[in-house]
Amino acid sequence: MHYRTLGDSDVEVSEVGFGAWVVGTDWWGDRTKQDSIDLIHHAIEEGITYFDTGDVYGHGESEKMVGEAVSEYRDEVTLATKVGYDFYNHPQAGHGELPKEMTGEWVRSATEKSIDRLGVDHVELLQLHNANVDEVDADVLEALDELKEEGLVDAVGWALGPSIGWLAEGDMAIEEEFDSLQLVWNAFEQEVGEHFLDTIERTGSSTSLIPRVPHSSGLLNEQVTPETGHDLDDHRGFRPDAWYETGWEKLETLRFLERKDEGTSSGSRTQSGNDGERTMGQAAIAFLLSHDAVASVTPTFHTREDITEWAAASDVPKLSDEELTRVKNLYADNFGIDRDDGMDSLRSSVDGDDIAAAGIDKQPSAGPRNSAD
Numbered sequence: 001m002h003y004r005t006l007g008d009s010d011v012e013v014s015e016v017g018f019g020a021w022v023v024g025t026d027w028w029g030d031r032t033k034q035d036s037i038d039l040i041h042h043a044i045e046e047g048i049t050y051f052d053t054g055d056v057y058g059h060g061e062s063e064k065m066v067g068e069a070v071s072e073y074r075d076e077v078t079l080a081t082k083v084g085y086d087f088y089n090h091p092q093a094g095h096g097e098l099p100k101e102m103t104g105e106w107v108r109s110a111t112e113k114s115i116d117r118l119g120v121d122h123v124e125l126l127q128l129h130n131a132n133v134d135e136v137d138a139d140v141l142e143a144l145d146e147l148k149e150e151g152l153v154d155a156v157g158w159a160l161g162p163s164i165g166w167l168a169e170g171d172m173a174i175e176e177e178f179d180s181l182q183l184v185w186n187a188f189e190q191e192v193g194e195h196f197l198d199t200i201e202r203t204g205s206s207t208s209l210i211p212r213v214p215h216s217s218g219l220l221n222e223q224v225t226p227e228t229g230h231d232l233d234d235h236r237g238f239r240p241d242a243w244y245e246t247g248w249e250k251l252e253t254l255r256f257l258e259r260k261d262e263g264t265s266s267g268s269r270t271q272s273g274n275d276g277e278r279t280m281g282q283a284a285i286a287f288l289l290s291h292d293a294v295a296s297v298t299p300t301f302h303t304r305e306d307i308t309e310w311a312a313a314s315d316v317p318k319l320s321d322e323e324l325t326r327v328k329n330l331y332a333d334n335f336g337i338d339r340d341d342g343m344d345s346l347r348s349s350v351d352g353d354d355i356a357a358a359g360i361d362k363q364p365s366a367g368p369r370n371s372a373d
Contacts, residue, residue: 001047001314004295007179008206009155011124013078015289015314017050018043018307019212019298021057023065033065040069042304044077046311050296052182052210054082054129054159055114056098067118079118080125082159083110097164102131104139111147126153127182130161133168141176155179157210168354170196174205180295185211187220187287188250190331191360200293208295211288215299219247220254221281221310223302242342250335257283257323259316278316281306285313290324 002015023036040051051070053062063081070077086101101110111126126147128136136158147153157180158173160166166183173181174196185193193211200207218224226248259278278286288297299310319327330336 001049001311003049004208006125006155006157006208006295007177009179011078011155011179013050013210013296014048015296016048016285016311017052017210017296017298018048019300020051020053020062020066022300022302023053023058023062036065037069039301039304039307040066043301043307043311044070044073046307047314048307048311049076050078050080050298052080052125052298053118054127055110055117056082056085056087056129059087060113060117063114063117064119067120071119074120078124079120080127080157081111081114081118081123082127082129083107083114084129084131097130100130100132100135102128102135102140104143107140107143108147111152115152122152122154124154125157125180126155127157127159127180129159130164131158131169132165133172136169136172157182160184166192167195167358167360171199171354174199174207175203177205178207180208180210182210182212182298184213185209185288186214186216187254187284187327187331188216188247189213190328193288193291194328195358195360197291197293207293209291209293210296210298211294212298213300214284214288214297215281216247216284217300219244219251220284221299221306222251242339246335246337246339246341249337250330251280253330253335254280254283254327256326257287257319276317279309281309282313282316283319285310286316286318287324287327289314290318 003012004015005012018040020040023039043051051066053066055063057063066079070079083106084100084102085098086106087098090099107128111123115121115123126144128140131140144153144156148156156178158169158178159182160170162184170181170183170192181196183192183196193209196209199205215221215223224244224247257278258280259276285297285299288294297313299306301307301310334340
């Protein structure tokens, strides 16, 4: 495992991180508390030190599990959490979005509660969770500065939602030199990441990028295949048919990223990062780590085997310039497919105005939050 630093901070993160939205919630299938703790311990064994949770995940349960699991490793790990949702006064309705709170007073109060649930005296990274650009005012920025000055947080970041607000929000985070910016970014969804790389270059900002969903929810690690069908027991079961079908076709165009030892069958999922081997699941992470601005990539781990394979992505060959160019050219041509995957409205910003101004080919979301604007 290799390690990088967030922004201008001294906070070190493993190149492959652990997205703790899989523990303390049922969003990715049910697992026991001990199952979750075992996953975290195995991640530490594989060199993962960056653990990213949020106060709203399981209404605090994810933070409690993470805190308990890493308690004996506290000096070895980097803890990140997120604040911005009022789950204290509102029940969760399925996977729908809860009411948000984004004031200086709320950020401080929620952060203190998160630190208490984690059982620590500070967190290395505090992130604003799906905050819209007009919510992050001078009071919020001042609260973040004060939390850093008091030693309750070491670095600050902004975590973006794919259907809540991302373009103007991410640009603001970079321009204000937040230490990190978390975003959905993968080989099938490149436009957002490329936009923020351009913003970083234009501004000279030190902000680090933390991509999540590097496997496009299971397509790029081949856990969602024609054989699995559409019958999934988590949120992916609600995706449009076109998402599955175009995803499987796109995947075949990226087979050149795989590297296998002579004699290894094309269907095997080698877990070693040695001798230049690279599985498709590892290549998806290596694609992102090939960008200098990326500090850590947080895949969604389901099993110990996932952790073993994907943690090794830090050691496999990064993509060459030729491979990077080929992946980006494929994306620009929609991988040679003449239809979309039915997901554009789920990746859009709040009202679409910032997207239109940037010339990005996405549509504003028709979801309930945006229809109220």
